[in-house]
Amino acid sequence: MGERLYLYGIFPAPGPQHLALTGLDNQPIDSHTIEEFTFLFSAAKQERYLASRRNLLGHERVLEAAMQAGFQTLLPLQFGLTTEAWEPVQQELLVPNRDRLKQLFAKLQGRREVSIKVMWEPDQELETLMRENEALRLERDRLQGKQLRMEEVIGIGQAIEQAMEARKLDIIQALRTALNPLAAEVIENEPMTSAMIYNAAYLISWDEEIAFGEQVEALDAQFEERLRIRYNSFTAPYNFSYLAQP
Structure with missing residues (x-):
């Protein structure tokens, strides 16, 4: 041996x-x-x-x-x-x-894997939602301090959850629109924390990395302080090397 x-x-x-x-x-x-x-x-x-x-x-x-x-x-x-x-x-x-x-x-x-992980601040995003959605804010304020029936609790909770989910999907769609066309293949993985809203790996040409990185920088500028985007521009292609049968 x-x-x-x-x-x-x-x-x-x-x-x-x-x-x-x-x-x-x-x-x-x-x-x-x-x-x-x-x-x-x-x-x-x-x-x-x-x-x-x-x-x-x-x-x-x-x-x-x-x-x-x-x-x-x-x-x-x-x-x-x-x-x-x-x-x-x-x-x-x-x-x-x-x-x-x-x-x-x-x-x-001729291809390489790059990835992004996108985080937001849920409390900050909720505050922004309430500033921008007057009807939802007024409904929440109307119910504060009251003895609520179960259906009222569920109703306002679902309305806020749906509105937050819509904001999240708008961000994700902006990321997809900007980045997916540059990739030969994209894998969207599960978020790793409650603050992470998007976790994706991209298979791109080696000579496309500069353009891809510039798009990530543009997204970072577009969303300013709203998001934290972690970009890994150099890694072994784990996400695109599975031996599962085609």
Whole structure:
């Protein structure tokens, strides 16, 4: 039984060779090619890797460094994947998925993943809503301080919730209109916090990133203090590398 190996990602052969990088556990990065596929790996010094911030960033840094070195087409592997030999990797990963892996390489050729996460301040947005919607504000004020029937409580609550949802959808539609035409593919993920209203990843051409970034900046200026937009312009293409059957 050989040394346990930690796997980072797969590249079209010949892929990165002799990268002067260190990965998890401060181990040097190496590569191994099986047919058309080249794996980046390092020696695994732990039986199981905890998904700590340090480990996750270490995994990501290896892939980003390879991309920055010019190897832009890659399939990132899930964090924590280790093996004691290459034979099960070939038989369990490559053999049943060879065609799909090639399809993913073709889709990702010349493209990169970028993402945005959009947050707002719910209390501030509600205050703005009440200033702008006089009828809703007057109804809310009329009911304040009164002993309300259940249907009144439900009614005003639903009206406010629907109005807030409409404001959120207006923002999301503005984002879609501005950004989606620049992308070959878009994946909208679930928001990660109660203040996050939009969380999306985009597959764009490498040479379109400047234009995409300018659109994000324009949206940030358009909504001023109303939104906080986090833009990640450089990441491994996790959202567009699933091995689900087409």
